Amino acid sequence: MGDGRTQKRDDLRFKIANREALMGVILAVFNFIWWFAFAYGLGRKPVEEYTYIFGFPAWFFYSCIVGFLLFSTLVFVMVKLFFLEVPFEDREEDAE
Structure with a gap:
């Protein structure tokens, strides 16, 4: 059996959750960059010049x-x- 912290670090569920969280954060940052680039890039013109x-x-x-x-x-x-x-x-709970 081992230390609970070591067990959590080795648990595949945490690796999957961390990978998916990182993918979500990257997508959110890309979304903000998209929004900012178009909103402030195209929106800087005078209103008369808008398309x-x-x-x-x-x-x-x-x-x-x-x-x-x-x-x-x-x-x-x-x-x-x-x-x-x-x-x-947890797998250990299933075994008991």
Whole structure:
């Protein structure tokens, strides 16, 4: 049996959870960069120079509408392809 901390570090569930959390953080940072780049990149022009897509300023359309659709799709794909289902129960409890 060993120390509880050593056991947790070796537990595959924690490795999977850490990997999935890191993927989520990377996606969130990429989402913020996307939003910031379009909102402040295209939104710096004077209002008279804005281009409009479906009645929305281009900066808003790309940063908020396209960004939402893109990142919702990326989350769906990430969960379906890369996230694993892991049991919450500890293996030792099952053995007893």
